[in-house]
Amino acid sequence: MxxxxxxxxxxxxxxxxxxxxxxxxxxxxxxxxxxxxxxxxxxxxxxxxxxxxxxxxxxxxxxxxxxxxxxxxxxxxxxxxxxxxxxxxxxxxxxxxxxxxxxxxxxxxxxxxxxxxxxxxxxxxxxxxxxxxFPKLEVANRQFKAGTIITSEHTFIFKNKGFLRSFIGMLLDLFSLNLGKVADRLQVWVRLKDDPFDIFEDLIELIKKHKIYMLFMFQLSDFSIHDRNISHNRIPHRAVIKSVADYAKVGLLMGYYAMEEIRSLRKEKLRMEEIVHSPVEHAMNSKFNLRLPDNYNDLIELEINNDHSMGYPEMPGFRAGTSTPYLFYDINMEVTTPLKVHPFAFHSSVVETMSKTKLREDLSRMLMEVKAVGGIFRGVFRNHDFSRYSDKNLYYSFLKQIHEVE
Known part of the structure; x- marks a missing residue:
């Protein structure tokens, strides 16, 4: 450090x-x-x-x-x-x-x-x-940095879902009298509207305009009761990942089974590499249930050297007491591993549970603390935070607070 x-x-x-x-x-x-x-x-x-x-x-x-x-x-x-x-x-x-x-x-x-x-x-x-x-001691000059991770468990909400899923979804919207969603769904189907969750171009514009650092995590799991993203084979899904990879780093958002077993993780890693034509360097645990050290050892075995899961989704703060990336030490094996842990201090899911004033104050205080030590402040958001089905202006305001842009 x-x-x-x-x-x-x-x-x-x-x-x-x-x-x-x-x-x-x-x-x-x-x-x-x-x-x-x-x-x-x-x-x-x-x-x-x-x-x-x-x-x-x-x-x-x-x-x-x-x-x-x-x-x-x-x-x-x-x-x-x-x-x-x-x-x-x-x-x-x-x-x-x-x-x-x-x-x-x-x-x-x-x-x-x-x-x-x-x-x-x-x-x-x-x-x-x-x-x-020791006044002659030479020390490094630490520089404050801010970065954001965008996770995408559902790249689209309506597009490419397949006939049966889409039909059931429309029936549920009709029964709950959610007519706005029914209209949106039909317009997305006939390509009159973009999918509400496809907000990636807006975020890329933000990156270009303000030169801010963003890392995008996409989920490529098989469909199951736990993971419900569309297939990794769908051309629009692959096209989104490829276009984002032109402007920002992309990584793997591990699905439920990839966090449990290395076989599924290997399969998801290969899918991502096939889409972006480069090795997967970044991964994130979609549920943040780290199961130390097993979860990290799977990443190490597959040569994924950067993990971004070290934080709490339910509370702002520093899970490992630091804002600085560091090499993970496996206490079971008593060895320093090649896996670099990148901590985050803010997850957008807290917006639903905390008062906005308190959250702004907490965020401001944590940013000040990290600036004082020349650390790296990372926040995590989900792509649907910025959709029209969410209070997107509120989420954008937190994103801008982290990056100090207007």
Whole structure:
């Protein structure tokens, strides 16, 4: 995070002889280095229930406190590891109805620091303390960035649905006296109107006009009770994905079975690669039920190296305590993996459950926090948020708030 190049040594003489910046992490200091006393977490194998006491540190919080002999008042490495590895999600916990680890179960939510990228805040404070001690230390200059992910579980609402699905859909609209939808459906069928969910050209215009970063995730699952997108073989579906891929990055929104078994995930990956003629580099779990580390290991095995599922759909905030992408560490195998985790802090589904004023304030506060640490703020929206069946102006206003465009 700080861009400080480091070397490790286990030779005490070499360490003591070094006259530049140096740091030790252990039971006791060796000489005149920067010393952080360790708690046992990073030396353990597997997991254990931990009693965590959160306490203040200047204007933020910390946990795993240390005695005064240490140059930092807490074990910054163990605390960061606890959040980034998602240690608490490996431990027994109550899942929600979608099989997810709920935000309310997290330490960050229970101790009211979910809205803060605390690992980034710790890193910046750590950098400043190190620079006081070692003024010649070279550190990277972090730059704030904003990005948006657009997920598409239903590329179209009416188009290409097949006769039986369309006929049943029209009957349901008639029975519920939704005559506007009946009229729209008929006009889409005879090609007088574009499909209401096909909002991709509008978003591409926004990208071109404001030079903002967007990543589009399309679902290419087989039709089932859980996944109801149209077939990946339909030419208009493929055409949308291809045209979006000309202007923005596209990735795979994993279907229900792709999150459960690698065979389905491989099939969906190959479909996407066949459409866009390039390897799939980005994936997202459509339900955010990560099942760590299995879910991530499937991505690693298929060489999908960027995951965008690290966030809570039901609550704004930083699931892993950071806004910075990082390499996933598999605690079961005790290994750093090649999978880069890109956290998000806002999911548009919260618009339906939170007051708009509160949400604007939360969003504003989180953006400010991420700017202060030069992090990356990511928001997730669904394509149907911007359709005429939704309060699209409201969703656009949140999108623009993230990207600071008018």
């Amino acid at each position: 700080l861009g400080i190049p480091i070397k490790f040594t286990s030779k005490i003489e070499e360490f003591i002889a070094h006259d530049g910046a140096k740091l030790s992490y252990g039971r006791q200091a060796l000489g005149n280095e920067f010393f952080i006393q360790k708690v046992d977490l990073l030396m353990e194998q597997g997991f254990s229930e931990l009693e965590i006491k959160v306490q203040p540190w200047d204007d933020t919080i910390c946990f795993f406190p240390l005695p005064e002999a240490s140059d930092l008042p807490f074990d910054i490495f163990a605390a960061s590891f606890y959040l980034l590895s998602r240690y608490e999600e490996y431990l027994p916990h109550v899942k929600d109805e979608a099989g997810r680890f709920p935000a309310a179960e997290s330490l960050a939510s229970q101790e009211s620091f979910l809205h803060k990228p605390v690992v980034d805040i710790w890193a910046i404070k750590f950098r400043d303390i190190l620079l006081e001690r």
